[in-house]
Amino acid sequence: MFQRIWSLIVKELLASARDPQTRWVVLFSPPFLLVIYAFAITQEISSVTLGVYTQDRGVEARELISRFEGSPTFEEILYLRRDADIAAAIDSRSVDLVLRIGPDFSRQLERGEPANVQLILDGRASNAAQILAGYSGRIVQDFNEDQATALGVPTLTKVVTRVWYNPNLDPLWSAVPALFAVLTAIVGFMVSALSIARERELGTFEQLLVSPLRPTEILIGKAVPALMIALASATAMLILGWLVLDVPLRGSLLLLYASMIIYLAAIIGIGLFISSLAA
Template sequence: MAGRLLALIIKEFLALFRDKKSRLAVIVPPILQLIIFGYAATFDLEHATLAIFNEDSGGFSRDLAARFERSSAFDVVGYPRSEAEIAPLIDSLGTLLVLRIGEQCSQQVAQGESCPIQVLIDGRNSNTAMLALNYVRSIVTDFNQEKATLRGAGLPARLTMRAWFNPNLESRWFIVPGIIALLAMIVTLVVTALSVAREREAGTFDQLLVTPLHPWEIMIGKAMPGLIVGVGEATLIIAVTVFWFKVPLVGKLSVLYPALIIYVLSIIGVGLMISSFSATLQQALLGSFLFIVPAVILSGFSTPIANMPEFMQALTYLDPMRYFLTIVRRVFLEGAGLEYFIHDLWPMSIIALVTLVLATWLFRHRMY
């Protein structure tokens, strides 16, 4: 059996890389897309989650906190009671930023001094962080002007900011790691979706039926090139991300690659399902792009999932890119370990298992 599988896998690689155009199609377009996205893509923000850590009990601090609570730009999601509660809240994506009002703030303002206010912000999504900081500045500025007019003195609040995970809030640090998930999906899906359709269009599909290979063996032979190409393509893109775009890889590759393999397997399952339905290469390509566009939109790559309607948010749980996008960004920017991704790994594993089983069943059904 191993010899038959190896022969089929070699045959698939020869079919994929037998001419120069096919080799260039697998390598060059993803690199060009990576460069274009890396320099050109930007995002917008509509909502921002906020936690308020008020160490002062005076009237001034309560008025300032109330100004943020009434703002339509923020949703207050918590009130930490100690400094130790801040880090877990940001690490777990529980809030985008924490407004920290210092001790004796109201007393300092009453004495004619400025009150220190600190904003701790999650810098993993730098574009979102910068937009959120603009909202904070606007609210504090308006509040300062109002209080200064009433007091006839200088500005009462002095704002300082600190971004976590992305100190300089470089948008490329957020965008480019996400492109790893995007391009790995595109390349893997196209390679696997064309595999069976290519056989049918070339007239060699019937030859597979007379071989001693079982349907599941043929599926493994079709899946292995996609797995190798997908992981290899992702490796190339990771190298470009680190060495060309200088995005720091804080985490370990030993954490990233198990998730990458599961992600690629889930895409292979989808690609083989599309290939089983397709009778021509054109149908396979159309089916691939019919999946790619919704998958990218629902993943949160281009628009925040929190801004989507509830029924659309429910659909995102069927998208494997949603889960891997979170994993790759957290590994790159914060160095998170596998223990932080259990809630992302098991849904992605189920998607991979279901799609591969369905692809095998569809392939068997179309054979007989």
């Protein structure tokens, strides 16, 4: 029994190695997609142009502007001279958002009074505008807390969020593990599905059915090569994410691979089932 299953496994591995479509799916497609999608689906925004229109030359106004200038998100600062320049800068996409500071901003803060600033964003890129609003809101919030401390005004309760497994909120650290799981599933599904389809296409599926192999042995002989190929592809993506994309690998490798085997076994079973119905 084991000899027959092993012969079928070797036959499937050789057939997959000789098939150009399978070679592309297994060898080139997953690492290529991992690198492309890791940078394409990130929600991080950089190289932003900030427009600043300030009617206040006080210390507090300059301090707030300097905090925006010191943020790595904002690459270029464009100072506007008139209120009418704001709409023109937004419409022409010269700036991504505008920080508008009124004439009494510094005096109001020195007296301990509430002071308003205005953020004007380009709503045509709604997703980017929401992210930039969050970035800017955090800068203003930190400025408010520092000003309240300097003036001796008690601050409200502050909620501090700590991310355990991605403390720097690096988008690659979130995107790469998710892509790793998705692409591993795609490889397992495609290899198992192509296995039955290739037998049908070459006309060897009927020969396989009349061979001494039992249905259970055929199922194992088809599933194990797909599992081995998917695990090899997952290992390549794991190394690529660790060495090239600089995503740290922490935790138990044994637990990771045990989970992958269970995960891929379910995916491969679905692939074989669909392929047997469609073939």
